Amino acid sequence: MIRKATGWLAVALAALLSAACHPDRDVRPADEEVPGTVVPGNFPAPVYTPPIATTPASFALGRQLFYDARLSRDGSVSCGSCHQQFAAFAHAGHTLSHGIDGRLGTRNAPALQNLRWGRSFMWDGGVSNLEIIPLAPINNPLEMDETLENVLRKLNADAGYRQRFAAVYGEGPINAQQFLRALAQFTAALTSANSRYDHYARGEAGGTLTTDELRGLALVRQRCSGCHATDLFTDETYRNNGLNRTFAADSGRVHITGRPAERGLFKVPSLRNVALTAPYMHDGRFQTLAEVLAHYDHGVQDSPTLDAQLRQPGGRLGIPLTAQEQADIQAFLLTLTDHDFINDKRLAERQ
Amino acid sequence: MKFPKLTTLLFSLATASLLFASCDDDEDQPATGSVDLEFENVVGNQALTLNASTYYTTEAGDQFKVSKFNYFISNVKLTKSNGTTWAEPESYHLVKQAEENTHSFTLKDVPTGDYTQLTFTIGVDSTRNVSGAQTGALAQNNDMYWSWSSGYIFLKMEGSSPQAANPGNLPNGGPLQFHIGGFRKPNNTVQTVSPSLPASTALKVRGTVTPQVHLKADLNKMFAGPNTVRFATLAGTGHSSDPNSVKISQNYAAGMFRIDHIHAD
Numbered sequence: 001m002i003r004k005a006t007g008w009l010a011v012a013l014a015a016l017l018s019a020a021c022h023p024d025r026d027v028r029p030a031d032e033e034v035p036g037t038v039v040p041g042n043f044p045a046p047v048y049t050p051p052i053a054t055t056p057a058s059f060a061l062g063r064q065l066f067y068d069a070r071l072s073r074d075g076s077v078s079c080g081s082c083h084q085q086f087a088a089f090a091h092a093g094h095t096l097s098h099g100i101d102g103r104l105g106t107r108n109a110p111a112l113q114n115l116r117w118g119r120s121f122m123w124d125g126g127v128s129n130l131e132i133i134p135l136a137p138i139n140n141p142l143e144m145d146e147t148l149e150n151v152l153r154k155l156n157a158d159a160g161y162r163q164r165f166a167a168v169y170g171e172g173p174i175n176a177q178q179f180l181r182a183l184a185q186f187t188a189a190l191t192s193a194n195s196r197y198d199h200y201a202r203g204e205a206g207g208t209l210t211t212d213e214l215r216g217l218a219l220v221r222q223r224c225s226g227c228h229a230t231d232l233f234t235d236e237t238y239r240n241n242g243l244n245r246t247f248a249a250d251s252g253r254v255h256i257t258g259r260p261a262e263r264g265l266f267k268v269p270s271l272r273n274v275a276l277t278a279p280y281m282h283d284g285r286f287q288t289l290a291e292v293l294a295h296y297d298h299g300v301q302d303s304p305t306l307d308a309q310l311r312q313p314g315g316r317l318g319i320p321l322t323a324q325e326q327a328d329i330q331a332f333l334l335t336l337t338d339h340d341f342i343n344d345k346r347l348a349e350r351q
Numbered sequence: 352m353k354f355p356k357l358t359t360l361l362f363s364l365a366t367a368s369l370l371f372a373s374c375d376d377d378e379d380q381p382a383t384g385s386v387d388l389e390f391e392n393v394v395g396n397q398a399l400t401l402n403a404s405t406y407y408t409t410e411a412g413d414q415f416k417v418s419k420f421n422y423f424i425s426n427v428k429l430t431k432s433n434g435t436t437w438a439e440p441e442s443y444h445l446v447k448q449a450e451e452n453t454h455s456f457t458l459k460d461v462p463t464g465d466y467t468q469l470t471f472t473i474g475v476d477s478t479r480n481v482s483g484a485q486t487g488a489l490a491q492n493n494d495m496y497w498s499w500s501s502g503y504i505f506l507k508m509e510g511s512s513p514q515a516a517n518p519g520n521l522p523n524g525g526p527l528q529f530h531i532g533g534f535r536k537p538n539n540t541v542q543t544v545s546p547s548l549p550a551s552t553a554l555k556v557r558g559t560v561t562p563q564v565h566l567k568a569d570l571n572k573m574f575a576g577p578n579t580v581r582f583a584t585l586a587g588t589g590h591s592s593d594p595n596s597v598k599i600s601q602n603y604a605a606g607m608f609r610i611d612h613i614h615a616d
Contacts, residue, residue, distance in 0.1 A: 047417035051483070126500040131483035135491060148492040176492040180484035256500050258538045258593065 005096045005291075035346050036116070036191035042201040042231040043193065045053045046116040048130050054185050058168045059346075062186030065179070067349040070154050071134075072144035079137065079183075080349060082109045086342050088273035089113065089190060095284030099143035106142070106250065108284035110269060111277045113192040119236045123266045123282040126256045131184045132162070148176055155179065169237030190347065192272050194340040197332075201231055209335060216332025220271075223319050224329075226309045227268045233336070238265035242317060243281060250283065264305050272336050289333060293326040365497055381558030384463050388427070389455040390446050391611070392568045399570060401448055405461040406513075410575040413513040413582045416523055418447040419493060420570060422506040423475050423488065426543070427458060429554065430468040437461055443475065445488040445495065446568075457561070468544040469564065469610065473603060474505030477534040477541065497532060504532040504589070505540060506603065508573060515586035527582060529573065530589030531596045531603075540596050542604035552613055563614040568607050576602035 033056040039046060052058065065071065069078040082087040082097045089112035091097045097105040107123055121127040127136055137143040138151060155161045155174050162174065169178040197217075199207030209217065220228070229235040238253040244264060253265035266282045280286040286295065300310050300318035310318055321329070341347075392399040394407040399417060406414035424446060427439045439458050447452040447453045479489060495504045508529045515525030533540045546566065548554060554562055574580040578598035588596045 099487065122499075127498075128481040128501050129483045132491065132498070132501045135496070135501070139498045152492070177484040177486045178492045180491065184483070257535055258533075259536075 033190065033217065033346070034346060036189035040191070040193035040198065040202075040231075042198060043117065044112070044230060044232070047119055048116045048184075048188060050185055050188055050268075051181060052168070054189060055168070057164070058182065058185045059189055060350075061164045061168055061182050062184070062189070063347070063350070064164070065183050066186045071138060071146060071151055072099075073146045073150075076101075077144050079134070082137075082143070083112050085344075085347055086276070087111070088192065088276045088338070088342060090277040091276075093281050097143070099140070099145070105140070108279060108283050111273055112187060112190050113270065113272055114232055115190060117187045117232055117236075120267075124253050124256050125238055125267055128186060131180045133187065134180060134183050148179070152176065152179060174254075175262050190341075192338040192341040195272065195336045195338040197335040198231070198338070200335070210331070212328050212331040213335050214332075216328035216330070219251045219321075219325055219329050220332055222308075223321070224271075227307070228271050233271040236266045237268055238262065239268055240264040240266075240303065240305045242295075242302070242306050243283075245301050245303050247303070252282070261305060263282075264303055271333060273338055273341070275334050275337050276342065289330050290326070293321060293329060296324065297321045375515060378607060383460045384556040385556065385561045386458040386461055386559035387455055387561055387563040388424075388431070388469075389479065389563055390424070390568055391454070391565065391566045392446075392448050394570045394572060398436060399448060407571070409571055409580075409582075409612040411579050411581055413512055413514045413574075414524070415510050415514075415527060415582065417448075417508065417510040417570065419507055419509040422446055422473060422568075423495065424471050424473065425475055425479075425504065426472045428468075428470040429458070429461060429466040429556075430470065431464050432467045432553075435464070437466075442471075443479070443488040443548045445493060461556045463556050463558050465555050467548060467553055468545050469548070469554065470539060470543060472543045473600070473608070474532070475503040475534075479503070481535045501532060502532055504530045505600070506531040506573075508570065512582040512586065515582040525582075525586055528587040528589060529599060530587075531600055532589075533593075533596055538593060538597050540600035543599050544604055544608055546608045546610050548610055549612060555615060560615065565611045567609050567611045567616065569609065570607070572605070572607040573599050573603050578602055 034054050037054060064125060065079075066083075067078050067080045069075045069081070071078060077099055082091045082094075082099070084092055086092065092107035095108060097107070097109045098104055110123070115121070115130055118130065121130065121133055122136070127133050135148060137349070138146050138148060152174055155165070165174045165178055165182070166172075168182070196207065199205065200209050201207070227237070227239055227241075240252075240263075247264035251263050253262040254260060274280075274289065278287055278289075280289075282291050286292050296310075296319045298318060300306070302317055306317070312318070312320070394417075395410075397407065398418065401420070402418055403416060406416055408414055422445075424444045425442055427442045427444075428436055430436045444456050471572050479485070482489060489503070491498075495507065496502070497504060497527060506529075508527070510527045511523040511525060513523060513524035515527055517523075517525030531540050536551065554564065556562065578601060580599065580602070585595055588599065
């Protein structure tokens with residue numbers, strides 16, 4: 001408890017100091033070697049701080065692992081296969097993700113962004129720490145179908161990796177902790193905070209929103225921010241937004257917690273870069289944002305765990321939205337696309 | 352709500368131990384000593400052998416063989432009759448039947464004195480279940496970790512039984528696979544036990560000798576106690592925590608660990 005508070009204090013102090021030293025420094029200057037080390041001014045304090053400070057070398061090592069298909073059994077699938085930069089690290093065009101041997105997964109790959117602010121991960125929150133995430137796709141027979149032991153064997157057999165790990169984590173065989181922390185150095189750095197909306201929110205140059213976009217912003221704050229909250233556009237909770245009556249195919253959070261009251265609850269996803277991450281929802285059921293908004297307006301299905309915000313007085317379900325309101329919200333959602341993030345060469349695979 | 356209470360308790364314990372330390376300051380005695388804890392896994396009154404040629408029998412009469420038996424022992428504490436408690440720092444140990452060198456470990460820098468109670472957790476506390484990548488006993492590649500519902504498997508027992516469903520017609524009976532873990536309500540399987548010391552013995556920590564506490568872990572107690580388990584109806588738990596895992600954890604908390612004897616020299 002105390003340690004966490006101290007950590008936050010340190011982060012806040014660091015942010016203050018760096019702000020004080022560089023009064024007109026941009027959030028992410030182009031020449032900064034390690035992305036995501038500065039906390040964006042419109043974000044809350046992050047949850048995760050890497051145990052060792054991220055350096056260009058440790059970041060580059062994490063990036064190499066992220067794009068290395070040797071993490072899968074037959075060397076065919078890397079993290080980057082399902083998490084593509086041009087789609088804000090979601091799996092473009094895939095309702096469900098394809099893994100090894102073209103096997104089909106059971107859920108839609110979410111965008112990877114601002115993970116340092118996440119309290120738990122995956123659609124059902126099954127993974128409770130950023131460093132632990134790689135175990136799930138590596139072990140999953142439908143994704144990479146490999147064991148951590150084998151990955152470590154392959155890495156230890158590679159002189160280049162041994163050298164790079166030794167430079168960051170000290171001499172000795174590469175162990176599980178080093179491997180997991182190294183990957184987290186990359187995933188924690190995936191920070192999206194430079195959309196047009198962000199410039200608007202921070203009062204920066206280029207931060208102009210049109211009148212439709214401003215109307216859309218007001219609507220999102222009014223109707224959606226009970227769940228898609230703060231400038232992260234998620235409150236990191238689990239909710240039932242009315243996709244199904246029974247959730248027989250995928251029961252969501254209850255699968256992890258065993259609490260019946262959490263049947264059909266899924267992680268509230270961020271709305272950042274949402275224009276790039278179609279299809280939508282945990283099962284990729286909607287192809288367009290228009291379909292998503294139509295769902296909230298008139299597609300919400302009842303079940304005992306449906307979120308109270310989706311029950312209107314008089315028994316109507318959902319969030320009533322006129323055609324104009326839906327158009328305005330869509331216009332606003334497009335301002336959340338972060339071109340700097342998807343074009344940042346430092347996050348791309350090295351040839 | 353629990354936090355401040357625990358802190359107060361720990362603080363008063365710490366203060367108490369300071370006071371005691373200054374009271375009976377014995378010049379000749381070293382201030383600390385060591386204690387060995389040894390875990391011998393048994394089935395009833397038989398030694399446990401993995402993949403034995405003959406079957407063991409549960410207290411309810413089911414036959415079975417064992418191919419794997421692993422568990423975590425953590426947060427080891429020793430308590431004196433006056434209530435002073437010593438807790439081992441960074442206290443995480445993994446006992447694997449297949450690895451002889453994991454069957455015992457040494458508690459170091461234990462303040463000297465006569466201890467009357469040994470306490471430990473079977474499993475891993477909730478804090479470490481949600482911490483990041485770990486090393487040592489808690490390393491995520493020790494065959495004791497769930498990745499998709501992340502957290503430690505506290506106890507793993509695998510084997511076979513003629514009474515278990517056997518769709519594959521395996522020669523030693525159907526598979527048994529009990530993976531117990533989970534640290535969240537309502538399926539919390541973290542169990543803390545204080546097996547009693549043999550009558551009228553104290554655990555004397557002196558610094559000159561290292562006493563050995565010999566514990567027996569009776570695997571049969573997984574299936575007997577508050578909740579009788581018959582393999583025909585329950586041959587496995589796992590993938591993540593469930594109510595059956597909780598029942599088995601209640602069984603092993605009730606009677607699996609027993610202090611058989613203490614060697615004082």
